Amino acid sequence: MKVEKFTATGNTFLVCDIVNKGLSDEQKSEFVLKNSQNRDGVLFVEKKGNSYFMDYFNKDGKRAPFCGNGARTFLLYLKKTGYVKSEKVKFNTYAGEVSGILTENGVMIKMPEPTRPKQITVNDFNGYLLSVGVPHFVTFVKNVDEIDVLNIGKMIRIKLDANVNFVQIINKSTLKIRTFERGVENETLACGSGATASAYVFNTNNIKKITTLEKGGKLFVHFQEDGIYLEGGVENV
Numbered sequence: 001m002k003v004e005k006f007t008a009t010g011n012t013f014l015v016c017d018i019v020n021k022g023l024s025d026e027q028k029s030e031f032v033l034k035n036s037q038n039r040d041g042v043l044f045v046e047k048k049g050n051s052y053f054m055d056y057f058n059k060d061g062k063r064a065p066f067c068g069n070g071a072r073t074f075l076l077y078l079k080k081t082g083y084v085k086s087e088k089v090k091f092n093t094y095a096g097e098v099s100g101i102l103t104e105n106g107v108m109i110k111m112p113e114p115t116r117p118k119q120i121t122v123n124d125f126n127g128y129l130l131s132v133g134v135p136h137f138v139t140f141v142k143n144v145d146e147i148d149v150l151n152i153g154k155m156i157r158i159k160l161d162a163n164v165n166f167v168q169i170i171n172k173s174t175l176k177i178r179t180f181e182r183g184v185e186n187e188t189l190a191c192g193s194g195a196t197a198s199a200y201v202f203n204t205n206n207i208k209k210i211t212t213l214e215k216g217g218k219l220f221v222h223f224q225e226d227g228i229y230l231e232g233g234v235e236n237v
């Protein structure tokens with residue numbers, strides 16, 4: 001079974017190619033728990049019919065229906081292996097079909113349509129609960145560097161079963177984000193679905209491109225006619 005390491009703006013993954021071999025959910029979970037200690041999650045590469053399928057597991061051994069930075073990594077893998085030769089790449093996930101392309105900044109994918117944000121307050125943090133393939137609580141703060149992301153993020157995550165994004169507004173098109181990630185149960189260096197959720201809640205002025213400054217680098221959220229696209233780097237390390 002071929003296994004490779006990738007990082008996507010600081011999110012760290014193993015890519016496990018099981019196109020020619022099936023694994024049960026229990027076997028996948030067992031593999032993840034045994035092999036992903038210093039990774040955020042594992043992408044299993046499968047083929048269902050004529051389509052490739054991304055089955056994402058967080059490092060806690062539990063499946064999540066989607067992973068934005070993982071999907072960008074998955075696209076690069078399909079191109080790198082030659083599984084897909086076309087410029088536009090399409091594959092399926094438990095959150096629906098994903099399409100995307102390679103760009104000068106790395107990989108850009110069309111993200112799942114965000115759900116309608118619901119305003120709620122948790123532990124005195126006012127924020128928005130929405131899903132971009134996976135659930136996020138987005139809360140705007142004065143200075144993300146002053147937030148105890150580990151402990152506050154953990155308390156909010158447990159109450160909402162969601163990823164927690166602490167967002168600082170830098171200017172009208174730039175956000176600085178720190179994320180406590182569900183299933184990693186810690187702060188991660190980036191979160192693609194979180195960047196998209198945060199930019200979606202923030203973007204009331206119809207800005208075409210929002211840059212998010214993550215601990216692991218930059219992500220770009222593009223608001224286009226046909227949907228929202230996430231762009232950023234992916235490295236095979």
Ligand SMILES: N[C@@H](CCC[C@H](N)C(=O)O)C(=O)O
Nearest residue numbers: 064067068069134191192193
């Ligand atoms: N960092 C990922 C999010 C992966 C899934 C998340 N941990 C969850 O369980 O909801 C991303 O880039 O979207």
